[in-house]
Each structure stands twice: as structure tokens, then as C-alpha cells.
Amino acid sequence: MSMKKRIRTLLLLLVLLNCTFLSAQDFMTNIPARKQTSLNSKWQVIIDPYDVGIKSWKALYKDKKPVEKSEFYEYSFDGGPVLDVPGDINSQLPELKNYESTIWYKKTFVAQKQSGKRLFLYFDAANYSTDVFLNSEKIGSHEGGFTPFQFEITDKIKNGENSIIVRVNNERQKDGVPATGYDWMNYGGITRDVRLVETSSVYIDDYFIQLEKGSKNVVSGYVKLAGVTSAQEVKVQIPEAKINLVLKTNAEGYAAVKFPAKLSLWSPKNPKLYKINISCESDKVSEEIGFRNIETKGTDILLNGESVFLKGVNIHEEIPQRKGRAYSESDGLMLLTWAKELGCNFIRTAHYPHNENMVRMAERMGFMIWEEVPVFQSISFDKEPTQQLMNLQLKEIVRRDKNRCSIITWSMANETPQSSKNRTQAIADMATLCRSIDNTRLISAAFNNIKYEGNKVIIEDELINSLDLIGINEYIGWYKPWFKSPSEIEWVSNYNKPVIMSEFGCEALYDNHGPSDVASSWSEEYMEQFYKDQITMLQRIPFLRGTCPWILADFQSPLRLHPIYQKGWNRKGLLSDKGEKKKAWYVLKAFYSKEKPVQN
Ligand code: GCB
Numbered sequence: 001m002s003m004k005k006r007i008r009t010l011l012l013l014l015v016l017l018n019c020t021f022l023s024a025q026d027f028m029t030n031i032p033a034r035k036q037t038s039l040n041s042k043w044q045v046i047i048d049p050y051d052v053g054i055k056s057w058k059a060l061y062k063d064k065k066p067v068e069k070s071e072f073y074e075y076s077f078d079g080g081p082v083l084d085v086p087g088d089i090n091s092q093l094p095e096l097k098n099y100e101s102t103i104w105y106k107k108t109f110v111a112q113k114q115s116g117k118r119l120f121l122y123f124d125a126a127n128y129s130t131d132v133f134l135n136s137e138k139i140g141s142h143e144g145g146f147t148p149f150q151f152e153i154t155d156k157i158k159n160g161e162n163s164i165i166v167r168v169n170n171e172r173q174k175d176g177v178p179a180t181g182y183d184w185m186n187y188g189g190i191t192r193d194v195r196l197v198e199t200s201s202v203y204i205d206d207y208f209i210q211l212e213k214g215s216k217n218v219v220s221g222y223v224k225l226a227g228v229t230s231a232q233e234v235k236v237q238i239p240e241a242k243i244n245l246v247l248k249t250n251a252e253g254y255a256a257v258k259f260p261a262k263l264s265l266w267s268p269k270n271p272k273l274y275k276i277n278i279s280c281e282s283d284k285v286s287e288e289i290g291f292r293n294i295e296t297k298g299t300d301i302l303l304n305g306e307s308v309f310l311k312g313v314n315i316h317e318e319i320p321q322r323k324g325r326a327y328s329e330s331d332g333l334m335l336l337t338w339a340k341e342l343g344c345n346f347i348r349t350a351h352y353p354h355n356e357n358m359v360r361m362a363e364r365m366g367f368m369i370w371e372e373v374p375v376f377q378s379i380s381f382d383k384e385p386t387q388q389l390m391n392l393q394l395k396e397i398v399r400r401d402k403n404r405c406s407i408i409t410w411s412m413a414n415e416t417p418q419s420s421k422n423r424t425q426a427i428a429d430m431a432t433l434c435r436s437i438d439n440t441r442l443i444s445a446a447f448n449n450i451k452y453e454g455n456k457v458i459i460e461d462e463l464i465n466s467l468d469l470i471g472i473n474e475y476i477g478w479y480k481p482w483f484k485s486p487s488e489i490e491w492v493s494n495y496n497k498p499v500i501m502s503e504f505g506c507e508a509l510y511d512n513h514g515p516s517d518v519a520s521s522w523s524e525e526y527m528e529q530f531y532k533d534q535i536t537m538l539q540r541i542p543f544l545r546g547t548c549p550w551i552l553a554d555f556q557s558p559l560r561l562h563p564i565y566q567k568g569w570n571r572k573g574l575l576s577d578k579g580e581k582k583k584a585w586y587v588l589k590a591f592y593s594k595e596k597p598v599q600n
Contacts, residue, residue, distance in 0.1 A: 310546025
């Protein structure tokens with residue numbers, strides 16, 4: 001190899017190594033319970049529509065201020081706007097309404113180096129690509145808008161004031177997850193909490209404590225410590241169930257957990273949670289965990305061994321009245337109280353993992369959850385970096401939520417085209433990966449590629465072979481007119497697996513009235529009749545085990561252009577953009593008031 005070539009290879013290697021070091025590290029489990037200082041507050045921002053701040057000639061992250069008389073810099077955080085963190089950018093300033101580019105954030109905090117302590121910067125989420133700088137040095141990046149990431153900053157802080165600068169860019173990415181096309185508002189910025197987390201040198205990094213697959217009385221999983229150089233003692237306690245386990249980790253800090261326990265099982269009617277304490281010599285962490293068993297038998301879904309019908313509703317992470325992303329406990333409570341009132345026992349957090357407050361609140365309120373990776377419609381399945389991103393996002397979701405018993409299914413994707421090159425293999429690989437990290441839950445995906453033949457609707461997709469639970473998104477009566485009367489339509493599935501209608505719906509503007517048989521009337525009456533017709537059809541499907549209409553509330557979508565009825569909103573909500581109930585709400589509520597809405 002020539003000298004020139006050698007240098008080039010070396011440089012490339014250095015660049016690659018640098019990239020690896022700087023991508024976010026695995027984040028710790030159960031962040032709410034860690035010792036932390038919240039960095040939620042007003043952050044200074046710079047709006048950078050052409051993303052020039054990152055260029056070396058601008059290097060905005062250096063945050064320079066003129067010293068000499070002859071100096072000037074064409075940026076400054078001082079004197080500029082401030083935005084709330086957490087909070088999407090788009091709802092905070094009118095000029096950012098449909099903004100899809102870069103925002104720079106700045107926040108200072110005071111720290112002291114402490115021996116025996118470690119410090120982490122933890123972001124619950126930022127949408128979509130994030131670069132983080134501490135005291136003008138880059139400490140890492142993250143791609144993906146709905147999962148947490150953390151960076152250790154123990155050796156990087158100064159005593160006294162430290163400055164964090166964050167670049168968040170929400171431009172749609174052709175090879176991203178999701179890619180460029182989706183029917184929701186692309187809320188950007190630091191949308192969820194930011195925390196400064198302190199741990200001891202050896203700390204509890206991760207644990208997985210759930211019922212073993214197929215069991216109602218054996219708990220299994222693991223505890224993993226970080227910073228370990230030799231075997232350590234670990235305790236797992238569930239005082240109420242009189243569990244007091246003492247384990248020894250291996251030299252890498254890993255200890256397998258397995259014990260029998262007599263437990264009151266979690267279900268929507270009995271959302272029982274147990275306090276769990278996990279400790280090692282230098283750290284302890286607690287949280288509430290529930291135990292339940294979820295499996296399928298033929299076309300049945302069994303919760304704790306009993307057949308269950310999923311009375312669901314889809315929810316976007318948005319508060320319509322505020323026209324903003326939901327993030328807080330009170331946001332979760334508002335959305336879930338509506339779902340409770342509707343009679344639901346199940347929610348689909350479409351189309352991406354919602355904030356942790358929402359998932360924990362749903363668990364306490366007794367909702368089963370379908371949680372989805374944002375592999376939405378057509379993405380670059382044939383590109384390796386995109387496949388890696390699909391898998392990475394899946395791992396991050398499972399890492400965050402694997403102890404939430406309310407999550408009964410990980411959904412790999414929504415409405416992906418069979419024709420897309422490598423799609424079936426890439427998603428089947430995700431399912432395999434998912435089972436290898438968590439085999440206790442069902443694996444699902446939502447499909448819209450159904451076949452229509454005469455009065456038959458046929459479910460057929462080779463990807464279904466890799467899944468446990470089939471979600472079907474059908475819009476008969478809206479995008480596809482009723483081709484037969486609802487009581488004549490026959491659904492056929494060649495898979496001995498449970499099916500849920502993971503989406504169906506139509507649009508109506510609240511308080512707009514018109515004929516019940518004219519779709520273009522956008523009327524509550526059309527929507528009311530649509531729900532009645534859907535229910536007639538759905539009740540006749542022998543293998544149907546759940547219904548999950550699209551959607552709880554009207555949501556913002558810049559794709560929806562009708563100047564009178566939509567005005568930038570998707571109007572398929574059972575509730576309006578102000579939370580008012582449309583007529584169809586009452587049809588669904590009556591359906592869900594039955595213990596088993598579908599007798600099969
Ligand atoms: C779908 C998508 C969902 C859309 C919905 C609609 O199939 O999964 O994201 O919002 O249809 O309203 O068209």
C-alpha cells in the first residue's frame with residue numbers, strides 16, 4: 001500500500017472510530033427513579049433555517065463572543081428567543097408553525113466534579129437528528145425522534161458553569177425512520193424531558209423483570225450493572241409478594257433472574273402493580289411493575305389464560321386543543337381519560353412510541369398497549385443504514401419499556417408495501433431480533449394490503465408468517481366505497497392467528513350536519529352511519545379479536561387541504577380538535593359497553 005493510501009485508510013478509520021464513539025450510548029432503564037436534576041425550563045434558541053450553524057466557518061456551537069474591538073460573530077443566543085423544553089418548537093412561535101429545519105438550543109448548568117460519582121445527560125427524546133455539545137465540544141449525536149438517548153459527561157464537565165448546546169433538525173429524511181411521507185404534524189425540537197443524572201461508579205444500568213413466557217407464576221429476566229470489574233452482589237425484592245432474592249453477577253455485571261412467585265396478575269380490570277426494589281452495594285432503584293401473561297392460541301388472544309377482546313382506539317401524541325405534542329403526565333391523563341370514558345381496554349400509541357409518562361399512566365389505568373416502531377409505509381428497506389436504524393429504534397423502544405406489562409405487543413411497522421424491495425426480509429429480521437431480546441410479548445404489524453374479490457376481503461401477506469398478531473387497516477366506506485352491504489362482506493384469513501382491525505375511520509367536521517349517505521358531506525351523520533355499518537361488518541368476522549378505530553381526536557396534518565372541512569387537520573377523530581364528542585363517539589361507546597362486543 002502506498003504511503004498516501006495508508007494515510008487515507010488511517011484517516012477513514014479515525015473518522016469511523018470517532019463516529020462510533022460519538023453516537024449515543026445505551027441509556028439506563030427506569031429514568032424517572034434516578035437521582036437527577038431536571039433541565040426542563042426555558043432554553044435560549046437560534047433558528048437556523050438553512051442549517052449553516054454546523055458548518056465549520058460558522059461553528060455556532062463554539063458560542064463565541066467578541067473580545068477584540070475588531071471581532072464580530074453573526075450569531076448570538078443572547079438577545080434571541082427562548083423556548084420551553086420540553087416542548088415542540090412548532091406550537092411555540094407562530095413563525096415555526098410548519099418549520100422543518102434546524103433549531104439550536106442553549107442551556108447552562110452548574111456542576112462540581114465528585115469522586116466516585118458519574119454524570120449523564122439524558123434526553124427523553126428530540127425530533128429528529130440531534131447533535132449535543134458540552135462546553136463547545138461535541139459529545140454525541142442521535143437519530144430518531146421518539147426514543148431516549150444519553151451521554152456520559154463525568155470527565156467532560158468543569159467545576160462551575162457548563163454550557164450545553166444542542167442542534168435539533170427535523171427535516172424529513174429520505175432514508176430515515178419514518179421517511180418523508182406521513183400523515184401527522186412533524187413536531188420538531190426537544191419534545192420531551194432533559195435530565196442531568198447522577199450515579200455511583202458502579203450503578204444499576206438495566207433490568208428486565210417480567211413473567212416468563214407462558215407462565216403465570218415464574219418471574220424471569222436479568223439485572224445488569226455498569227462500571228463493574230468483578231462479580232457483585234445484587235438484590236431483587238418484592239416486599240408485598242415476600243420475594244427477597246440475593247444474586248451474584250458475573251464479572252461483566254450481569255445476573256440472570258428467575259424465581260417462582262404467587263402474584264395477583266395485572267389486567268385492565270385489576271391493574272395491580274408491585275413495588276420492586278433492586279439494589280447492589282453502591283446503588284438502588286425502585287419502581288412499580290405488573291405481571292401478566294399474554295399469548296395467542298389459534299385465532300385467540302389470551303390474557304392470563306383467558307380470551308380477551310381488545311376494545312381499542314388509536315391515539316397520536318398530540319393535544320389537539322393546544323395544537324402541540326403531548327409530553328406530560330397531565331397530557332397523558334387527558335388523552336387516557338377520554339379513552340376510558342369510551343370504554344377502551346386497549347390503545348395503539350400510533351405510530352411511534354409515546355412519552356414514558358403516557359405509557360406508565362396507561363399501565364396504572366389498566367390499558368393494554370400496542371407500541372409501534374415508526375417504520376411507516378414506504379421507507380428505504382433496501383438500504384443497510386435504514387435497516388440498522390429500524391433495528392436500533394426497535395432496541396431503544398424495548399430497552400425503555402420492557403418492564404411495562406401493559407405493553408402486550410411490539411408492532412414492527414405500519415402499512416408497508418409488499419412490493420418494496422427487501423421489505424419482507426427486513427421486517428422479518430426485526431421480528432427475529434425482537435424475539436431474541438424479549439420473547440414475552442406478541443409481535444405484530446399493521447397491514448393495508450388486503451385483496452377484494454366479489455364480496456370477500458382476503459388477508460394475505462407473506463410477512464404475516466413472521467408475526468403473532470395481525471393488524472388490518474381498512475377504510476371501507478371512506479377511501480374505498482362500500483362495495484357490498486356491510487352484512488354481506490365476508491372476511492377471509494388463511495392464517496390461524498388473531499386479527500384486530502388496527503384502523504378504520506372516516507372524516508367529519510364537528511357540528512357539521514348533512515346526509516348520512518354522502519361521504520363528501522363531511523358530516524357527523526355520515527360518520528355515525530359509517531360506524532354503525534363498520535360494526536355490522538366487524539361483528540361477522542369469526543377471527544376478529546379487537547377493534548381500534550382511527551382515531552381518538554382530530555389531529556394536525558399538513559397533508560389535509562380541504563379549505564372548509566380540514567384546514568390542515570385530519571378529521572377522523574371521534575373527538576373534535578377541541579375535545580367535543582362527535583355522534584359516532586356514542587355508537588362506539590355503546591359497542592364497547594358490552595363485555596364481549598363480538599361473539600365468536
Ligand atoms: C392510515 C395511516 C394513518 C392515516 C390514516 C388516514 O392508513 O396509517 O397514519 O392518518 O390512514 O387518515 O388516512
